Amino acid sequence: MDKSLYIGMSGAKQNMLAQQAHANNLANVNTTGFKKDFAQARSMPVFGEHHPTRAYAMTERPGTDFTPGSLQQTGRDLDVAVEGDGWLAVQNQQGEEVLTRSGSLQVDVNGIVRLTSGEAVLGNGGPVALPPYERLLVGADGTISIKPVGGPADQLVEVDRLKLVNPPQDALMKGDDGFIRRKPGEALDGPEAPDADARVVSGYLESSNVNAVEEMIANLELSRQFEMQVKVMQRADQNAESTARLLQNL
Known part of the structure; x- marks a missing residue:
C-alpha cells in the first residue's frame, strides 16, 4: 500500500474518533451533572526493523474535566x-x-x-x-x-x-x-x-460543564482536517494512476 495513502487513511480515522468525543460532549450539554471529556491527538512513529521515518496520528481521551457546572x-x-x-x-x-x-x-x-x-x-x-x-x-x-x-x-x-x-x-x-x-x-x-x-x-x-460554542468550533476544525486527509488519499490515488499509465507507455 502506498505510504501516503495509509497516512491519509490513518489521519481521517483519528479525526472521526475525535469528532465522536466532541459530539458526545455536545449531545450532553443539557445533561445534569455531566462532565466533558478531553480529546487530543499525537504523532506516533512506526517502529520495526527500519528507521522510524514516518509518524502517524493517534487520537486519545486523556481524561475528564471535573470542573463543576453552574x-x-x-x-x-x-x-x-x-x-x-x-x-x-x-x-x-x-x-x-x-x-x-x-x-x-x-x-x-x-x-x-x-x-x-x-x-x-x-x-x-x-x-x-x-x-x-x-x-x-x-x-x-x-x-x-x-x-x-x-x-x-x-x-x-x-x-x-x-x-x-x-x-x-x-x-x-x-x-x-x-x-x-x-x-x-x-x-x-x-x-x-x-x-x-x-x-x-x-x-x-x-448543569453540564460543556461549553457548546467550544465543542462546535472543535468539531468544525476536525471536519476541515478530515477533508484534508481525504484529499491526501485522493491525491495518492491519482499519483498511483499516473504512475500506472507511465509504466504502460514504457
Missing part, C-alpha cells in the same frame, strides 16, 4: 446539587458503588430514592429508603428529614443521610456508562468513606 434553581425538594468538591454515591444495576454529580432524585413505589436513570442513591447503610411522608427536607450535610403522614405540622424525623464522598480527582476516571469511579490502579478494598465536609444545596441542580 447551579440552577428548580425549587424541587428532591433536587440536590453538590456544592464545591464532592460526589454523590449511588449503586448501579450491577451492585457497584459509583459516583455522580447528577442530583435529580425520585422515590419509587417501594420508597427507594433513585436517580432518574434508575440507580439507587446510597445513604449511611445502603440505599436510602423513605417511609410515607407529607414533606421532605434535605440538609446541607445531606441529612434527609421527613414529616410523616398524619404527623404534627412541626414534626420532622431524620431518616437517613446521603452518602457524600470526595476521593482525589487524580484517582478518578469516567466509565463508558457516564459514572465516575476509581482508576484500576487506585481501587480501594471497600467502598468510599463518607466525607463529613461535603455539602449539598437542596432545590438546585448542577
Whole structure:
C-alpha cells in the first residue's frame, strides 16, 4: 500500500474518533451533572526493523474535566446539587458503588430514592429508603428529614443521610456508562468513606460543564482536517494512476 495513502487513511480515522468525543460532549450539554471529556491527538512513529521515518496520528481521551457546572434553581425538594468538591454515591444495576454529580432524585413505589436513570442513591447503610411522608427536607450535610403522614405540622424525623464522598480527582476516571469511579490502579478494598465536609444545596441542580460554542468550533476544525486527509488519499490515488499509465507507455 502506498505510504501516503495509509497516512491519509490513518489521519481521517483519528479525526472521526475525535469528532465522536466532541459530539458526545455536545449531545450532553443539557445533561445534569455531566462532565466533558478531553480529546487530543499525537504523532506516533512506526517502529520495526527500519528507521522510524514516518509518524502517524493517534487520537486519545486523556481524561475528564471535573470542573463543576453552574447551579440552577428548580425549587424541587428532591433536587440536590453538590456544592464545591464532592460526589454523590449511588449503586448501579450491577451492585457497584459509583459516583455522580447528577442530583435529580425520585422515590419509587417501594420508597427507594433513585436517580432518574434508575440507580439507587446510597445513604449511611445502603440505599436510602423513605417511609410515607407529607414533606421532605434535605440538609446541607445531606441529612434527609421527613414529616410523616398524619404527623404534627412541626414534626420532622431524620431518616437517613446521603452518602457524600470526595476521593482525589487524580484517582478518578469516567466509565463508558457516564459514572465516575476509581482508576484500576487506585481501587480501594471497600467502598468510599463518607466525607463529613461535603455539602449539598437542596432545590438546585448542577448543569453540564460543556461549553457548546467550544465543542462546535472543535468539531468544525476536525471536519476541515478530515477533508484534508481525504484529499491526501485522493491525491495518492491519482499519483498511483499516473504512475500506472507511465509504466504502460514504457
